[in-house]
Amino acid sequence: MIAPLAHVGHWAINLLYVAPLVVVVAVLGYQTLKDRRQLRREGGQERRAPDEAA
Amino acid sequence: MQACFLDCAAMHRHRLLAIVPIAAGLALVVAPDAALAHGLVGREDLPIPKWLFGWAAAAVLVASFVALAVLWPEPRLEQPSERRVAAVPRFLDPLAGALGVAIFALTLYAGFAGDQTTTNNLAPTLIFVLFWVGLAVVSPVVGDLFKALNPWRAIARAVAWIAGRAGRGLPEPMPYPQRLGRWPAALGILAFAWVELVYSGRGDPSNLAVLALVYAAVQFVGMSLYGIETWNRYGDGFGVFYGLLGRIAPLRWARDGLYVRRPLSGLTGLDVVPGTVALLCVIIGTTSFDGLSGGAAWGEISPQLTDMWRSLGFDQSLALELAFTVGLVASVLVVAGLYRFGVLGMQSVDPRDATPTAEVAGRFAHSLVPIGLAYVIAHYFSLLAYEGQRIGYLASDPLGTGANIFGTNTATVDYTWVSATAIWYVQVAALVVGHVAGLVLAHDRALISFADNRTATRSQYWMLVVMIAFTSLGLWLLSAANS
Numbered sequence: 001m002i003a004p005l006a007h008v009g010h011w012a013i014n015l016l017y018v019a020p021l022v023v024v025v026a027v028l029g030y031q032t033l034k035d036r037r038q039l040r041r042e043g044g045q046e047r048r049a050p051d052e053a054a
Numbered sequence: 055m056q057a058c059f060l061d062c063a064a065m066h067r068h069r070l071l072a073i074v075p076i077a078a079g080l081a082l083v084v085a086p087d088a089a090l091a092h093g094l095v096g097r098e099d100l101p102i103p104k105w106l107f108g109w110a111a112a113a114v115l116v117a118s119f120v121a122l123a124v125l126w127p128e129p130r131l132e133q134p135s136e137r138r139v140a141a142v143p144r145f146l147d148p149l150a151g152a153l154g155v156a157i158f159a160l161t162l163y164a165g166f167a168g169d170q171t172t173t174n175n176l177a178p179t180l181i182f183v184l185f186w187v188g189l190a191v192v193s194p195v196v197g198d199l200f201k202a203l204n205p206w207r208a209i210a211r212a213v214a215w216i217a218g219r220a221g222r223g224l225p226e227p228m229p230y231p232q233r234l235g236r237w238p239a240a241l242g243i244l245a246f247a248w249v250e251l252v253y254s255g256r257g258d259p260s261n262l263a264v265l266a267l268v269y270a271a272v273q274f275v276g277m278s279l280y281g282i283e284t285w286n287r288y289g290d291g292f293g294v295f296y297g298l299l300g301r302i303a304p305l306r307w308a309r310d311g312l313y314v315r316r317p318l319s320g321l322t323g324l325d326v327v328p329g330t331v332a333l334l335c336v337i338i339g340t341t342s343f344d345g346l347s348g349g350a351a352w353g354e355i356s357p358q359l360t361d362m363w364r365s366l367g368f369d370q371s372l373a374l375e376l377a378f379t380v381g382l383v384a385s386v387l388v389v390a391g392l393y394r395f396g397v398l399g400m401q402s403v404d405p406r407d408a409t410p411t412a413e414v415a416g417r418f419a420h421s422l423v424p425i426g427l428a429y430v431i432a433h434y435f436s437l438l439a440y441e442g443q444r445i446g447y448l449a450s451d452p453l454g455t456g457a458n459i460f461g462t463n464t465a466t467v468d469y470t471w472v473s474a475t476a477i478w479y480v481q482v483a484a485l486v487v488g489h490v491a492g493l494v495l496a497h498d499r500a501l502i503s504f505a506d507n508r509t510a511t512r513s514q515y516w517m518l519v520v521m522i523a524f525t526s527l528g529l530w531l532l533s534a535a536n537s
Contacts, residue, residue: 024518
């Protein structure tokens with residue numbers, strides 16, 4: 001366990017190549033959740049509309 | 055590192071299914087053991103750290119994605135239009151075929167009869183540098199050049215022509231099995247990559263000549279069974295590979311003339327048959343392994359894999375080949391897993407769409423072609439730039455016997471004409487442009503595949519992730535290999 005920690009500077013730089021991917025996945029994941037919530041709301045409104053008309 | 059096979063005599067070289075190889079790939083990136091005590095000493099003189107290029111590339115891809123969503127509301131490439139700009143003389147096709155046969159024969163002769171030192175013989179440089187990389191760079195510009203030069207196709211057509219003139223004709227070919235699709239081509243390219251990156255005897259010209267003969271024999275059998283053009287379209291690995299790259303080009307060569315079209319638009323007409331995605335994953339995956347095998351990570355993993363095979367009773371050389379084979383296949387699986395991840399994500403945006411995953415994967419497969427090209431250019435540009443110069447003296451002395459046919463046998467390789475910094479910029483540019491082109495193609499296809507533009511754009515979130523993953527992976531591999 002000590003060796004990897006002692007050389008953290010050497011391998012941690014590899015993480016910087018993954019970082020943009022992580023950021024984009026996080027942003028798109030958040031956006032997808034927002035989209036789904038909005039779709040659910042729109043769907044709910046559509047379903048309520050006939051009842052309100054009746 | 056790509057040049058190593060020429061210079062080194064010794065051997066150097068449904069969701070869960072999608073997630074496993076991706077996790078393996080990410081683990082490889084961050085595995086602490088992989089980079090222990092290895093300094094990252096770049097030869098390039100760069101104004102910013104290499105990893106920052108990864109961030110810049112990701113920013114370019116995100117900006118391209120947003121621009122496509124806003125400025126590209128209608129499909130523009132799906133109904134390709136082309137116009138004929140010139141006639142093609144009828145003698146050109148047989149002439150190019152004869153040239154291809156002559157080059158093939160010279161390669162075989164050099165391989166068997168020439169000096170068996172790798173760099174003194176024409177065969178290795180011709181096969182690995184000018185043929186494999188040079189044609190890949192030229193095809194997206196001038197079109198499918200290999201189809202004209204293809205020696206196996208030219209010989210088969212000559213035999214068919216002679217048989218026709220003799221009044222005998224040839225038996226009708228069998229119908230090509232649909233299930234085979236482009237699988238023979240995928241296996242052919244995988245076998246070539248194995249020879250290039252794994253096989254310990256790849257530097258031996260006579261070995262290469264034998265393997266070239268074996269490949270030609272397989273092509274002749276395929277063409278005689280299923281027809282010349284059918285086999286070249288689906289079965290001949292190189293025919294299919296350069297044919298795909300030629301579809302990027304703004305030029306299309308046909309019997310009745312030369313046509314001009316929008317760049318990339320030729321890819322939208324690609325018929326998706328089984329094995330197409332596999333072939334593209336093989337191209338990207340094997341090229342990735344070329345980068346990986348030159349880096350510190352593989353330097354840590356491969357001895358452990360080799361020891362494992364040795365403990366099972368294999369000798370050192372075979373154990374090393376088996377270890378590299380595992381790495382090669384794993385790289386292809388990681389790439390295939392990444393793409394499948396993107397396809398499954400695309401499917402998730404429209405739960406009502408019951409299209410099978412394989413069909414969706416095929417529908418967007420053409421977007422992988424520019425990525426494959428980008429990987430080939432990025433990983434092999436230095437090989438072409440440096441080792442390609444060997445043709446200067448090999449043209450005069452193809453057998454390494456001291457001949458001086460064109461008076462150039464004293465030519466040398468100038469390793470200073472292009473700097474390491476310039477090579478890095480070419481590599482980054484190739485990766486970024488290739489992935490932006492992939493995004494464009496995927497976006498254009500999504501517009502006709504999904505019910506509305508909003509769903510199409512949402513589906514492309516996933517392709518954006520895949521493209522950024524491929525770009526980051528490519529840059530990481532290159533930075534590791536260059537260190």
